[in-house]
Amino acid sequence: xxxxxxxxxxxxxxxxxxxxxxxxxxxxxxxxxxxxxxxxxxxxxxxxxxxxxxxxxxxxxxxxxxxxxxxxxxxxxxxxxxxxxxxxxxxxxxxxxxxxxxxxxxxxxxxxxxxxxxxxxxxxxxxxxxxxxxxxxxxxxxxxxxxxxxxxxxxxxxxxxxxxxxxxxxxxxxxxxxxxxxxxxxxxxxxxxxxxxxxxxxxxxxxxxxxxxxxxxxxxxxxxxxxxxxxxxxxxxxxxxxxxxxxxxxxxxxxxxxxxxxxxxxxxxxxxxxxxxxxxxxxxxxxxxxxxxxxxxxxxxxxxxxxxxxxxxxxxxxxxxxxxxxxxxxxxxxxxxxxxxxxxxxxxxxxxxxxxxxxxxxxxxxxxxxxxxxxxxxxxxxxxxxxxxxxxxxxxxxxxxxxxxxxxxxxxxxxxxxxxxxxxxxxxxxxxxxxxxxxxxxxxxxxxxxxxxxxxxxxxxxxxxxxxxxxxxxxxxxxxxxx
Amino acid sequence: xxxxxxxxxxxxxxxxxxxxxxxxxxxxxxxxxxxxxxxxxxxxxxxxxxxxxxxxxxxxxxxxxxxxxxxxxxxxxxxxxxxxxxxxxxxxxxxxxxxxxxxxxxxxxxxxxxxxxxxxxxxxxxxxxxxxxxxxxxxxxxxxxxxxxxxxxxxxxxxxxxxxxxxxxxxxxxxxxxxxxxxxxxxxxxxxxxxxxxxxxxxxxxxxxxxxxxxxxxxxxxxxxxxxxxxxxxxxxxxxxxxxxxxxxxxxxxxxxxxxxxxxxxxxxxxxxxxxxxxxxxxxxxxxxxxxxxxxxxxxxxxxxxxxxxxxxxxxxxxxxxxxxxxxxxxxxxxxxxxxxxxxxxxxxxxxxxxxxxxxxxxxxxxxxxxxxxxxxxxxxxxxxxxxxxxxxxxxxxxxxxxxxxxxxxxxxxxxxxxxxxxxxxxxxxxxxxxxxxxxxxxxxxxxxxxxxxxxxxxxxxxxxxxxxxxxxxxxxxxxxxxxxxxxxxxxxxxxxx
Numbered sequence: 013x014x015x016x017x018x019x020x021x022x023x024x025x026x027x028x029x030x031x032x033x034x035x036x037x038x039x040x041x042x043x044x045x046x047x048x049x050x051x052x053x054x055x056x057x058x059x060x061x062x063x064x065x066x067x068x069x070x071x072x073x074x075x076x077x078x079x080x081x082x083x084x085x086x087x088x089x090x091x092x093x094x095x096x097x098x099x100x101x102x103x104x105x106x107x108x109x110x111x112x113x114x115x116x117x118x119x120x121x122x123x124x125x126x127x128x129x130x131x132x133x134x135x136x137x138x139x140x141x142x143x144x145x146x147x148x149x150x151x152x153x154x155x156x157x158x159x160x161x162x163x164x165x166x167x168x169x170x171x172x173x174x175x176x177x178x179x180x181x182x183x184x185x186x187x188x189x190x191x192x193x194x195x196x197x198x199x200x201x202x203x204x205x206x207x208x209x210x211x212x213x214x215x216x217x218x219x220x221x222x223x224x225x226x227x228x229x230x231x232x233x234x235x236x237x238x239x240x241x242x243x244x245x246x247x248x249x250x251x252x253x254x255x256x257x258x259x260x261x262x263x264x265x266x267x268x269x270x271x272x273x274x275x276x277x278x279x280x281x282x283x284x285x286x287x288x289x290x291x292x293x294x295x296x297x298x299x300x301x302x303x304x305x306x307x308x309x310x311x312x313x314x315x316x317x318x319x320x321x322x323x324x325x326x327x328x329x330x331x332x333x334x335x336x337x338x339x340x341x342x343x344x345x346x347x348x349x350x351x352x353x354x355x356x357x358x359x360x361x362x363x364x365x366x367x368x369x370x371x372x373x374x375x376x377x378x379x380x381x382x383x384x385x386x387x388x389x390x391x392x393x394x395x396x397x398x399x400x401x402x403x404x405x406x407x408x409x410x411x412x413x414x415x416x417x418x419x420x421x422x423x424x425x426x427x428x429x430x431x432x433x434x435x436x437x438x439x440x441x442x443x444x445x446x447x448x449x450x451x452x453x454x455x456x457x458x459x460x461x462x463x464x465x466x467x468x469x470x471x472x473x474x475x476x477x478x479x480x481x482x483x484x485x486x487x488x489x490x491x492x493x494x495x
Numbered sequence: 496x497x498x499x500x501x502x503x504x505x506x507x508x509x510x511x512x513x514x515x516x517x518x519x520x521x522x523x524x525x526x527x528x529x530x531x532x533x534x535x536x537x538x539x540x541x542x543x544x545x546x547x548x549x550x551x552x553x554x555x556x557x558x559x560x561x562x563x564x565x566x567x568x569x570x571x572x573x574x575x576x577x578x579x580x581x582x583x584x585x586x587x588x589x590x591x592x593x594x595x596x597x598x599x600x601x602x603x604x605x606x607x608x609x610x611x612x613x614x615x616x617x618x619x620x621x622x623x624x625x626x627x628x629x630x631x632x633x634x635x636x637x638x639x640x641x642x643x644x645x646x647x648x649x650x651x652x653x654x655x656x657x658x659x660x661x662x663x664x665x666x667x668x669x670x671x672x673x674x675x676x677x678x679x680x681x682x683x684x685x686x687x688x689x690x691x692x693x694x695x696x697x698x699x700x701x702x703x704x705x706x707x708x709x710x711x712x713x714x715x716x717x718x719x720x721x722x723x724x725x726x727x728x729x730x731x732x733x734x735x736x737x738x739x740x741x742x743x744x745x746x747x748x749x750x751x752x753x754x755x756x757x758x759x760x761x762x763x764x765x766x767x768x769x770x771x772x773x774x775x776x777x778x779x780x781x782x783x784x785x786x787x788x789x790x791x792x793x794x795x796x797x798x799x800x801x802x803x804x805x806x807x808x809x810x811x812x813x814x815x816x817x818x819x820x821x822x823x824x825x826x827x828x829x830x831x832x833x834x835x836x837x838x839x840x841x842x843x844x845x846x847x848x849x850x851x852x853x854x855x856x857x858x859x860x861x862x863x864x865x866x867x868x869x870x871x872x873x874x875x876x877x878x879x880x881x882x883x884x885x886x887x888x889x890x891x892x893x894x895x896x897x898x899x900x901x902x903x904x905x906x907x908x909x910x911x912x913x914x915x916x917x918x919x920x921x922x923x924x925x926x927x928x929x930x931x932x933x934x935x936x937x938x939x940x941x942x943x944x945x946x947x948x949x950x951x952x953x954x955x956x957x958x959x960x961x962x963x964x965x966x967x968x969x970x971x972x973x974x975x976x977x978x979x980x981x982x983x984x985x986x987x988x989x990x991x992x993x
Contacts, residue, residue, distance in 0.1 A: 336564050382606070386518075396665075398639060399632040405563055408628075411676040427669045434665045438642070442654050445646050477568075480561040 015068045016056040017081040020091065021131045023049045028123035038119035039106045046102045046126065050095040053088075053130075060088045061485055067136065080136035080197060085486045086342060087133045090260055093346045094133065094253050096470065097353045098126050100463035104357050105245035107459035108364075114158055118243075121158075125151040125249060132257050138186045138196040138218075141261055145182065145225070149175035152254050156242040167237035174224060174234045178258075182221030188214040202269045211273045219262060219282075226258035228282075228319060229289035232312045236296070239308035244360020247304060248353035251311040256345055259318055266322055267338070279323040286319025287425040294432035298439065303359040303369040306436055307352065310395055313429060314348045320422055321410065327417040339486040340409035343479055347402035350471035351394035357464035358387040361457055371440055376448010378441075383461045385444050390468035392437030397430050402475030499556045502546050503570035503623045506580065507616055509539040510587075514612025520605045529595055532608055536588040539619075543577075543584045547979070550577045551987075557625060565684055568632070569625030573689065574988045575761070575829070578981065579622035579753050582833050585967075586745045586840055587615045589960045593844055594737035596956025597851065607647055611741075613640040618746045622753065627675050627685035627762065630754065634671065634718075637750055638664040644738045645731050656733040663717050663727040664747075671714025671754075674707045678762075687757060689991050691764015701771055704763075708773050711758050712780075719751025719814065720807045722784040728807060732799040736847025739799060743806045744840035752813040752832060759817045760825075760992050769820050778818030782913045784811040789920035796857045798846050801924060802839070808917065809835045809882065816897050819907045822989040824900025830985035831893035837968045838878040838890055844961035845875035852953045854943025858928055863937025868952045872932050874965035879925045881968050884918050889972035892982055894918065 027045035031038040059066055065084040073079070083091070105122065109115045128148035135141045153175060156168040190196055192210040205211050227235040235255070239247050266274055266282075293313030300306040321341040328334040361384045362377060363369045378385040394401035407426060414422040475482070513535035520528050549556050550572050557571035572580070594611065598604050617640050621633035638661070646657035678685055681703060682696055693699060717724045728748070732739055742748060759768050759777070768774050788808025795801040812835070816828015848871045849855040855864065865872040881888030894914055901910035951958050975982040 332564065339563075378606075379603075393639065398635050400636070404632070404635075405566065408566065408672070408676055409563070411673060412680050415677055415680045423673060427673065430669060431666065434661070438658065438661055441642075442646070442658060445643070445649050445654060447649050477560070477562070479563050483563045 015081075016052040016059065017066065017068050017083055017134050018070075019052040020049050020056065020095070021081075021127060021134065023052065024123045024126040024130065028120045028127060031119040031123060035116040035119070038115065042102055042119050042123060043106060045123065046095070046099045049126070049130070050092075050099045053091045053095040056083055057088045057092050057485075059083075060085060061488075064488075079140060080199075081134045082136035082198070083134055085488070086263070087260070089342060089346065089482065089485065090256070091130060091133045093349045094126075094129050094257075097252050097349055097467060098129075098249065100467050101245045101248050101353060101357065104248075104360075104460050104463040107457070108243065108245055108360060114243075118155070118158060121151050121154050122245075125155060125254075129253055129257055133260065136198055138189060138198065138201070142179065142183050142186055145258070145261070146179050148254060148257065149179060149225070152246075152250055155246040156238050156250070158246065159241055159243050161241070163237070164241035167234075167241045170234050171238040178221045178224035180221070181224070182218050185214045185217030185219075185221065188217065198264065198269050205270055205272055207272050211270065215265060215270045215273050218265060222258045222262045223285075226255045226262065226315060227312055228285050229292055229312065229316065230285075232289065232293070235312060236305055236308040239311065240302065240304040244304075244356055244363065247307070247360075248356035251308065251356060252349040252353035255311065255315060256349060259315060259345070263322075263341075267325060271326075274326055276323070276327065279326045283320050283323035283422070286316040286322070287422065289313060289316030289319065290425055290429040291432070294429050294436065298432055298436040300436075301370060301372065303362060303371055303374075303440065304356065306371065306440065307355045307359055310355075310433070310436065311348075311352055313433070314344075314352070314395065317407075317410070317426070317429070318345055318348075320425065321413075324410070324413040324417055324419060324422070327419060328413060333413070333416050335487045336409055336483075337413040339483050340406040340413070342486055343402050343475065343482055344406035344410070346482075347394050347406065347471045347475050350467045350475070351391040351401070351403070354387055354464045354468035354471065355391040355395070357460065357467070358384045358391070361460050361464070364460075365457075371443055374440065374443040375446030377444040379448050383465065384457075385441070387461065387464045387468045388444070389437075389441055390465075390472050392433075392441070394468070394471040396433040396437055400476035401472040402479055403471075404476065405479045498545075499549050499554050500558050502542055502549070502556055503558055503572060506539055506542045506546070506584075506623065507570070507620055509542060510535050510612045510619065511616045514609050514616065517605055517612065518609035522602070522605060525604075528605065528608060532591050532595065532612070533588075535612060536584070536591050539584050540588060543581055546572050547577055547581065550574055551979075559625075565679070566628055567626065567684065568629050569686065570620070570623045570629065571625035571687075572623060573687070574984065574991055575756065576622045576624075578829065578833065578984050578988065579749070580619055582836050583615060583618050583622065583745045583749070586836060586964070589963055590737050590740055590745065590840065592956055593740070593847075593960040594735075596954050597735065597737050597847060599954075603647065606643065607735075610640055610643045611737075614644060614741060614746055616640070618750060621750050625687055627678065627687070630757065631668075631672055631675050634750060634754065635668050637746060638668060641738075641742065641747055644741070645734045647735055647738065648733070650733075653733045656730045659730045660727045663724065667714045667717030667724065669714075670710050674710030674714060677703070677710070678707045685762055687761035689761060690993075691760065691767050692762055694764035694767035705771060705773065708758070708763065708768070708771070711762075712755065712777060715751045715754040715758065716780070717751065718747050719755060719810055720748055720784075721751075721780050721811060721814065722787050722807070725784070725788070725807045729800050729803045732803050736843060736850065740840045740843040740847070743803070743843060744836040748806060748810050749832065749836060752810050755814050756817050756829065756832070765817075765820055765825070765992065774818045774820065777814060778910075781811040781814035781818055782910070784808065785815065785913060785917045786920070789917050789924065792924045793920065795924075796859055798849070798856060798858055798861070798928075799843075801858065802842050802846060805842075805882065805921070805924070806835075806839055808921075809839065812893060812897060815910065815913075816893075816900065819897075819900050819904060819910060821900050821903045821907070822993050823896050823903050824907070825989040825992060826982070826985045827893050827896030827898075827900050829988055830896065830981050833981040833985075834881070834889040834893050834968070834971070837964055837971065838881045838888070841874050841878035841961045841964040841968060842882075844957075844964065845871050845878070848953060848957050848961065851957065852945055853941035855941060858931070860938075860942060861928060861931045862935040863932070865933040866937060867941070870952060870958050870962055874961035875932070876929050877965040877969055879929060881972065883921045883925055887969070887972045889968045889975075889981075892972055892975050
């Protein structure tokens with residue numbers, strides 16, 4: 013039991029159960045446990061950094077029979093990002109929910125969501141991926157329904173049915189693999205998979221399910237309503253983490269396990285869908301009338317960039333160029349996680365103070381909520397991909413990878429996406445700079461603004477200036493690249 | 496790390512840290528804000544002085560910070576960067592004093608001075624960039640830091656002007672980024688090297704290099720306001736006067752021109768650019784912009800608009816000097832970086848004073864203004880004479896060396912008529928202003944005259960800055976041959992480039 017992988021799953025699960033039994037102290041338990049879990053996730057990163065990819069077999073049952081937990085650089089770095097976002101959002105949520113009833117319902121579900129995310133990232137076999145994906149989907153839907161208005165309920169019902177459909181299709185693929193190969197462990201599968209129709213069909217099914225869940229264009233239609241109508245801390249977790257872990261499974265399958273099955277055409281197809289998502293999502297974000305809807309559409313677009321990396325990574329020869337492109341993908345995913353959660357949290361502050369989040373009526377926000385406006389600007393910088401954010405470095409490498417692999421057609425997509433992102437970010441800021449009457453202090457709502465600021469600074473400064481560390485980490489400790 | 500290597504960072508921090516602290520200040524803490532502003536400006540000047548000494552004695556001044564494979568932040572000081580850093584540091588100090596006076600008792604001063612400091616930080620970072628990657632980073636940061644300054648007033652006009660500014664500069668930024676990444680993939684890290692980096696690398700596809708040059712020049716040309724990429728500049732003049740001064744003389748326009756100089760001299764190498772046939776393209780673009788800006792300036796009645804078009808024309812002298820091969824033209828172009836800055840900032844300070852003190856925004860309202868505001872108008876007149884190129888004001892030196900440079904290379908002879916026509920046009924749109932100001936009789940009342948307080952024509956914080964910069968323009972023109980003068984420094988740069 014003295015393995016951090018076990019603890020990062022058990023602690024939030026335990027916390028979730030305790031808050032169920034002791035609702036009045038729920039927020040203390042939530043804060044305490046998320047901080048401790050964060051610490052354990054950092055220990056795990058330290059172990060991976062020093063000792064390479066980690067495996068832990070629960071109860072010492074061998075893989076194939078028992079359950080194996082695995083962590084490599086990809087899952088460990090996503091895990092730390094998830095725990096940082098989760099912890100900051102937990103502090104925020106503590107101040108956000110004033111209604112006692114909502115608080116009581118919020119905490120167990122919230123901690124269950126964290127359990128599911130952590131367990132998914134550390135799962136070493138397909139069946140556990142399915143189980144954690146299902147757990148994740150259900151807690152996410154229940155959290156979305158916490159905003160008890162009609163629109164939110166409709167959105168969450170749709171979210172639920174789409175999510176179930178996605179899981180079922182994924183499960184069908186998993187079942188096919190099990191009948192064909194008799195194993196579900198990812199590492200063993202990676203050695204045995206062959207480029208045959210069964211594997212192709214199974215991968216197609218699993219990917220289809222995951223594409224639905226990660227809202228890749230054109231399966232994104234459920235996302236904006238669900239993410240925009242959930243309470244702000246929930247939206248932050250949904251956009252920053254929940255869709256991203258489905259994407260994590262796709263990456264794991266496409267680049268790591270099923271790499272022999274992937275054809276250039278299929279990689280190109282998923283890249284084209286990603287490109288369409290970039291353009292369409294950014295365009296819709298530009299037209300959105302509400303700040304949270306804008307943020308949700310921007311998630312559709314930002315996920316698109318991550319999919320564009322797949323044809324680039326598979327198209328590059330094994331070696332340093334491929335590693336660089338892969339690390340850039342991780343860097344972009346991490347930056348987006350921090351930036352988007354910061355944006356949703358500040359949208360929540362605006363909504364609380366102004367009573368609405370209609371972009372056209374935001375005049376005077378920069379006067380009344382200077383720090384919140386600043387946080388929105390910082391996350392906007394990261395979404396556009398301007399320096400000093402991590403996504404600037406990532407987009408530089410994305411462009412470089414397009415040139416290296418002679419897939420120049422992604423360059424105009426990235427350029428257009430960035431221009432549109434600048435347009436929607438500065439549309440908000442332009443309105444916020446407009447004249448208004450109420451002047452506020454720099455820091456008004458510390459318990460909400462400080463967590464959001466921390467996340468935004470992670471996206472813009474820490475990941476931007478410290479990105480060299482990520483390169484060391486990923487290139488030395490990934491099972492990936494050619495694995 | 497010794498003192499010299501940490502100088503670039505110290506220079507950045509001397510405006511970054513005060514800027515961040517100012518954001519947190521209350522509106523009312525006027526004294527503390529002023530103290531922080533001036534402390535930062537003076538500290539920076541001190542560091543820059545040490546740096547000048549170091550570069551002159553050929554000390555290595557460089558620091559590096561890795562961001563990923565092949566991507567390094569490099570801050571370094573060479574003769575060219577020191578020239579630009581010194582210019583922006585001195586003018587920043589003067590502009591800060593001016594802005595403190597100009598913005599007295601207006602809202603959002605903490606926000607304004609915060610972004611003001613960030614803007615100068617970005618400019619100085621850009622000047623000290625040691626490779627193309629670092630340059631691109633600071634180039635984009637400069638865009639971000641100036642946007643809130645242009646939008647500062649919050650009026651629909653200001654927000655619109657800021658939006659246009661952003662659309663142009665971010666669009667240009669993306670082209671610059673694509674060009675830089677492309678160059679990076681075929682040639683590895685692009686360190687700025689005296690004499691040019693690419694000329695030393697064999698086996699590069701000349702056609703790819705030509706396309707990349709085009710992308711880079713368009714990306715930089717947006718900020719340098721080369722025709723047809725200049726559209727944002729007249730719109731951005733809705734900004735407060737100190738911001739206009741900064742945009743036109745110190746930061747944005749200069750950053751573009753400086754980038755062009757860097758790309759031609761230190762990335763491609765001027766002789767290598769010439770062998771790729773890239774310079775005629777740049778020269779034609781610059782020459783056309785020079786004439787176009789002057790012609791447009793003729794018909795502008797709004798003073799700041801006339802000055803904006805004059806900037807479009809004048810900044811292209813720098814690009815023109817870059818496009819002519821030969822050390823004399825290089826000197827002319829590079830020294831104009833300084834001369835244009837000092838003269839143009841004077842003009843914008845004066846225009847701001849007219850608007851602030853008398854409500855005069857248009858040339859047609861300036862009859863007899865010399866009698867009412869003699870010090871400001873005298874400063875304005877000196878700068879105007881310099882812009883036209885009348886000795887001994889600084890502008891004459893730049894034009895003289897550009898002309899000599901054109902004569903030195905046989906095929907640059909077409910530059911001479913461009914210089915002559917442009918000087919005539921400069922006289923045609925500037926001299927009528929002086930005539931009105933000094934020789935016409937004043938109208939009965941000024942549009943919005945402020946009551947006179949104190950012994951000067953207006954508060955000292957507003958009156959002295961144009962007087963100081965005009966004197967500077969006169970001094971660097973008169974003592975152009977003195978050691979450490981901009982001209983001597985430009986000669987040093989030309990010597991090291993060839």
